[in-house]
Amino acid sequence: MKAVLEFPTVRGIQAGREYYISMCPLGLVPKIFLFNEGLTPEQRSQRQLNRGRVPEIARYLVDNKDDYVFSAITASIDGDAEFLPNAGDDLTGTLRVQMKTSKIIINDGQHRRAAIEAALERAPELADETIAVVLFFDRGLERCQQMFADLNRYAVRPSRSLSVLFDHRDELAVASRLLLSRLPSISELVEFEKTSLSQRSKALFTLSAFYTATEALLVDFEPGSAEQRDDAAVEFWSAIAKQMPHWDDVRCGAMTSGALRDTYINSHSVALHALGRVGNALLKLRSKKKFDDPLPRLASIDWRRTADTWVGRAVVAGRMSKTHLSVTLTSNVIKTHLGLPLSADEQSIEDAFRRQPHAA
Incomplete structure (x- = not known):
C-alpha cells in the first residue's frame, strides 16, 4: 500500500466539524478500511461483525454485477491527514492521508467491507468499481461510538x-x-x-x-x-x-x-x-x-x-x-x-x- 493515500474529495461541514465525501475503488476497500474486531463491546466503535451476513451480501454483489447498489461507507481517520483545496475552490480538493501513521476505522459499513472482500475473491473484475465514502477526523473512542449510535438511531428497515x-x-x-x-x-x-x-x-x-x-x-x-x-x-x-x-x-x-x-x-x-x-x-x-x-x-x-x-x-x-x-x-x-x-x-x-x- 502507498505510504500516502490521496482521495479526491468534496469538503462539507456538519455541527461545525469538517467531513469529506470521496470514492474508493472496491479493490482498496479491504486494504485501507479497518474494523476493530477482538475488542470488548466497550472498546469498539461499532457492532461486532456478524459473519453470517457476509456471504449473502457478497452473493448479491457477485450475482448482480451489472445492477447492484451499495450505500456509502462512513469512516474516521485516526492519524495524520490534511485537506488540500483546489485553486480557487475551498470546497473541493484532495485529502492526503499518511498511512504509515494513520488508521481509517469504519463507523458504519463493516459488513459491506467484509462482503466486498469476499466478492473480490469470486469476481476480481469488481476491483475497479467504486463505492462512496464519507470520512471524518477521529476524535477518540467516545466520539466514534457516538457517531455509530447517531448513524443508526433512526435507521428503520422497510416493512x-x-x-x-x-x-x-x-x-x-x-x-x-x-x-x-x-x-x-x-x-x-x-x-x-x-x-x-x-x-x-x-x-x-x-x-x-x-x-x-x-x-x-x-x-x-x-x-x-x-x-x-x-x-x-x-x-x-x-x-x-x-x-x-x-x-x-x-x-x-x-x-x-x-x-x-x-x-x-x-x-x-x-x-x-x-x-x-x-x-x-x-x-x-x-x-x-x-x-x-x-x-x-x-x-x-x-x-x-x-x-x-x-x-x-x-x-x-x-x-x-x-x-x-x-x-x-x-x-x-x-x-x-x-x-x-x-x-x-x-x-x-x-x-x-x-x-x-x-x-x-
Missing part, C-alpha cells in the same frame, strides 16, 4: 411487504405481484406497504402474508413454464376466494376487516399460509393426474376463532399464532377435512399434538 412490493430480483416477489394483478377479488383485500393491519383497515392480509402463502403453494411445483405455474396459482387462489364469503363482506363494506379478524381465523395469515400448503398438495396431485377438486368442502369448515378445532393450533392461549408449528397444525385440519393425506412430517406433528391435553 417486509414494502420490500416484496419493490423487489424486482426475487422471482417469487415478481410472481406474487403478477398474481394479485390477476386476482382483483383478493388484491382489494391486500395491504401492500404496512407490516400490520389496523382495526379500520379494509385489508385482510399483508402483501408479505400473500407472498409467504404463495411460496408455500408453489414449493417444489415445477410445471412446464412460468406461465403454467402462474395460471395454476391464479386458479387455486380464485377457487379459495369463492369459498370465503366473508371476504366478500369486507370487500363490499358489509363487515369491517377488524370485525372479521376478531371472529374468524380464515382472515389471518396463519390460515392463508396453511391454505397455501394445502394448495401445494393439490397441485402435486393434479400433476400426477389424480386431481379431484375438493375445495368446495372448505365452506363447511367452522372457521370461528372460538371453535375447539383451532385451540392449540391457530389459537394459542387465546391469541392467534403464526409459528411454523401453528401453520402445520392448521393445514393438517384443512387437509384432513378435504380428504388429503398428510405427509410423514405432518402426521408426526399431528400425532404429537394429539397426545397433548389441549387437543380437542
Whole structure:
C-alpha cells in the first residue's frame, strides 16, 4: 500500500466539524478500511461483525454485477491527514492521508467491507468499481461510538411487504405481484406497504402474508413454464376466494376487516399460509393426474376463532399464532377435512399434538 493515500474529495461541514465525501475503488476497500474486531463491546466503535451476513451480501454483489447498489461507507481517520483545496475552490480538493501513521476505522459499513472482500475473491473484475465514502477526523473512542449510535438511531428497515412490493430480483416477489394483478377479488383485500393491519383497515392480509402463502403453494411445483405455474396459482387462489364469503363482506363494506379478524381465523395469515400448503398438495396431485377438486368442502369448515378445532393450533392461549408449528397444525385440519393425506412430517406433528391435553 502507498505510504500516502490521496482521495479526491468534496469538503462539507456538519455541527461545525469538517467531513469529506470521496470514492474508493472496491479493490482498496479491504486494504485501507479497518474494523476493530477482538475488542470488548466497550472498546469498539461499532457492532461486532456478524459473519453470517457476509456471504449473502457478497452473493448479491457477485450475482448482480451489472445492477447492484451499495450505500456509502462512513469512516474516521485516526492519524495524520490534511485537506488540500483546489485553486480557487475551498470546497473541493484532495485529502492526503499518511498511512504509515494513520488508521481509517469504519463507523458504519463493516459488513459491506467484509462482503466486498469476499466478492473480490469470486469476481476480481469488481476491483475497479467504486463505492462512496464519507470520512471524518477521529476524535477518540467516545466520539466514534457516538457517531455509530447517531448513524443508526433512526435507521428503520422497510416493512417486509414494502420490500416484496419493490423487489424486482426475487422471482417469487415478481410472481406474487403478477398474481394479485390477476386476482382483483383478493388484491382489494391486500395491504401492500404496512407490516400490520389496523382495526379500520379494509385489508385482510399483508402483501408479505400473500407472498409467504404463495411460496408455500408453489414449493417444489415445477410445471412446464412460468406461465403454467402462474395460471395454476391464479386458479387455486380464485377457487379459495369463492369459498370465503366473508371476504366478500369486507370487500363490499358489509363487515369491517377488524370485525372479521376478531371472529374468524380464515382472515389471518396463519390460515392463508396453511391454505397455501394445502394448495401445494393439490397441485402435486393434479400433476400426477389424480386431481379431484375438493375445495368446495372448505365452506363447511367452522372457521370461528372460538371453535375447539383451532385451540392449540391457530389459537394459542387465546391469541392467534403464526409459528411454523401453528401453520402445520392448521393445514393438517384443512387437509384432513378435504380428504388429503398428510405427509410423514405432518402426521408426526399431528400425532404429537394429539397426545397433548389441549387437543380437542
